[in-house]
Amino acid sequence: GQQVMQIPQYQHVQEGEDFTTYCNSSTTLSNIQWYKQRPGGHPVFLIQLVKSGEVKKQKRLTFQFGEAKKNSSLHITATQTTDVGTYFCAGQRMNRDDKIIFGKGTRLHILP
Amino acid sequence: NAGVTQTPKFRILKIGQSMTLQCAQDMNHNYMYWYRQDPGMGLKLIYYSVGAGITDKGEVPNGYNVSRSTTEDFPLRLELAAPSQTSVYFCASSYSLVQPQHFGDGTRLSIL
Structure with a gap:
């Protein structure tokens, strides 16, 4: 079945440094969404491409x-310290009336 | 406008007990979903529904049941609780499959 892979699984950065998370699909996607989950919270939609x-x-x-x-x-x-959390991508297969598939997420930890 | 409301927020069950996790949304969304999130892990889809009277299995449906008698409500039933079902359960809803999902605050369930 379709998989949406995210890397890295974890990332520790010093406050002020840049951070990047990557999302890869085995199939072409019709759209992709990004969500952020703060520690102890629920996923919140960020954007759709x-x-x-x-x-x-x-x-x-x-x-x-x-x-x-x-x-x-x-x-x-x-x-910034407010960026701490887990970032999920979620993709939907092209040409398929199918639910979106979430990646496993990248957990970002900020070192002060 | 409350969005997605989940009850209870916390629950401890004994092995073999049953319970129903409640989920209600007031956004008139057709699509509703149940996910489980184990500690430090991603979201796994349990069941979803594309409208009242229609439900379908997700990635990890075993041990759970759902019903969708109204557009607003999508309860999740655990019949014989097992320690492996200790997790945080999130309910979500969306207007369509391609639209962003709105998540509830989650139910933290421990089975001892």
Whole structure:
């Protein structure tokens, strides 16, 4: 079945450093969504990417959808302690009336 | 507008007991989902529903049952609780399969 793989599983960065998490699919995706889950909280929707090569920004966060629509990335510039949490990508297969599949997430820890 | 409401927030069960986790949404979403999240892990889909009267299995349905008699409610039933079902359970809803999912705060369930 379809898999959505995320790397790395964990990342520790010094506050102020940049952070990137990658999401890869074995099949072409119709769209990809990103969610953030704070420790002890629930996943919260961040953004959705639909178009090939699409890039969207939210303040210090940059989201990218690959040209082949099989991969995506989330980049955080100059991390802050408020960025701590787990970042999930979730993708839906192209041409399939199917539910989205969540990756296992990347847990970000910020060192002060 | 409460969004997705889950009850209870916490519960401890003995092995073999049964219980129902409640989930209600007031956004008139057709799609509803149940996930479980084990400590430090990602989200695993248990069951989902595309509308009242329609349910389907997810990745890990064994040991659980669901029903969807109304658009608003999507309860999850554990018939014979087992220690392996200790987890955090999230209910989510969305307007469509491609629209973002809105999550409840979760139910933290321990089975001893």
